[in-house]
Amino acid sequence: MRWKSFLVFRLAGIQIIIDYSWFIIFFLVIYSMAENYFPATQGSFSTSQYWIMGVIAAVLFFLSVLLHEMAHSFLAIMHGIKVTSIRLFIFGGLAQVASEPESGRHEFLIALAGPATSLLLGFGFGLLYLVMFLSGHLGPVASVAGYLATANILLGLFNLIPGFPLDGGRILRAILWDRWGDVTRATRVVSGIGNAFALFLIIFGILLMVAARSLISGLWLVLIGLFMKQSALGSYQAVVLRESLAGVQIRQVMKENIVSVDWLLPLDELVREYFYKYQYTNFPVLNRAELIGMVSLDQVKEISKELWMFKQVRDIMTPIEQVPFLKPTDDATEAFRLMVSHDMGRMMVIEGGRLVGMVSRRDLLDLFKIKSDLGIS
Template sequence: MATSFKFIRVLGIPIYVNYTWFIVFGLVVYNLAVLYFPYLGPYYSPSTRWIMAFIASITLFASILLHELSHSYVAQRHGIKIKSITLFIFGGIAQMVGETRSPRAEMKIAAAGPALSFLISGIFWIITFIFIRDMAISPVLAVSQFLAYTNMILAIFNLIPGFPLDGGRILRAIIWAKSGNLSRATLITSRIGKGFAIFLIVMGLWNILQGVFIHGLWLIFIGIFLQQAAEEGYRQTLLHRALSSVRIRDIMVYPVMMIADDITLERVVNDYFFRYRYNSFPVISNDNLVGIISIHDIKGIEKERWPFMTVRDVMHRNISEFTISPDGGALEALDRIIEGKRGRLVVVEYGKVMGIISQRDIMQMLKLKTDLGAT
């Protein structure tokens, strides 16, 4: 079941909204309408407060999106592909494909987000200070003050020097530049990040003991998320470092077991899937690659129909989705295998099938390099 839906595309990057985002959005709107804006301006009508809360919340999350887009824009300028940006319960996250190639690029990408958040905060602070005397009666200025505060807090929070926060990435770039060791820099900053995460969890527990249940629970959730993100970030760095130089032709398997498009599904299951225990096979017709068939293509069909249906009836025909060049990188292959959920990619060069590569092949190479200390 999908947990997100595509909202818009900006700078060529698909923007997704996770369904958990609606939870925090509703909470923010409610707290602004019931608690925050009545305190700033007791003369606002109830309907005005709810409209203010809705506009402020939308603008806040637009600011978070701009924060992530600033990271993404700078990353693209340095040759890093951005797969997507997702808004979710803890804010936003940009999914980058690959690691930065230098400490300088890493620092620029990391600093872009907080810099834009400070800029947005500054704009709203200017509006607030110019018209501060009308705060009690001006909904626009009340919303402006809220956005000035929140964007400033967003920037400051992200500058905490613990990975994967922006401040942690800046510190990682500094350590990387001085030591020349990205793995060590990531290890140090991820430990700081996990330490900060534990601090948030402890503070959350303390708040709960003091009777501030919602705030304490929120701190615990953020702490758990940051701790997991720090650990995952370190693992991803090791993965990228170990596989960045591995080409597909170096680890692909050949010759390739292929099947004809005119055999029945019953034979495919019995003679290929059960016998060889692969989860997909390339399909050929007159020695030409015409598709791929996987367990997922067959399992939705009633078993009674298998003797009367052929491979061509159910195979996947979009060749570009399951083929890859032998000169591509192992990281690219791994990303496509996970995204495509077919287990394997067919390696093709000049229209000819050269081999096949699976997630198992890539992970075996990763294990070998890790065991030999070649990462």
């Protein structure tokens, strides 16, 4: 599932991406705070003051979610895992990593860091609320603190539910992984729990809508349940895919009939004669017989259409020194990981300085499909 992103910035070397979809939850928080929560807990303010409190509470809640994801990220970085970005979207946050933890213990610590941070924040805001309550200062600040305490503790506890894709699922998987030494089996169990919990949310949500007539809350639970169901399945498939590709060499799956483009080819011809015709996401670039780079669809997209006939492949290509490539003896699992982390649809296979083949994500997925059709994993 890909949402369009609205805002991107960097924090401590990590790219923070905020999706448009995230604003739905942001405004929902402000609205429910300003119209329901604060008027119910704080009787003596004007509507505009309730809305200001709502905005402050929503911004601080947003920072709390971000801190939760930053905690995961810092632990991951400490264990040598590259964190590419943190994405905030309608269902919360997601730290995207370039590789998976090597052991259950690492995964345990990385997964625990998020909920631990949320619970700590929750207790911190709770303490602030308590201090203000005891000293008789039950104003708007106390009210916002009280809300943030509740929200963070709920966020921490919800994430500790032991089913994929929640943090609790990762924690349980880490424990089972350590005990059994079998990551696939551990993943299957935790995905099963995640799936069951997702179903529970969906049914509970429908009941809320039908029986209790709480349309918004019910629909919300159904949507979260559907999202979790999808992710639980996805993370299980990813592990099975890894297992299935392990031990397969790139030599066995690469395509040897290579279509390459000349470095002097104008971009309009490149689009017409190559991207349209072959539907690949990228092509190796040759100067006579020498391999000098790679050109991708994304690079063409950055140039406005009117300029396509005036520009050539060499103006936009990535020079060969900067293009990540594979060797024929590389493992398919590693190849798949590299394609995902470099966001490449196809990679070159190079042996002794010579281009000997191309391999795409599709090739690897097709192989996986054929193997599972034949009942070989």
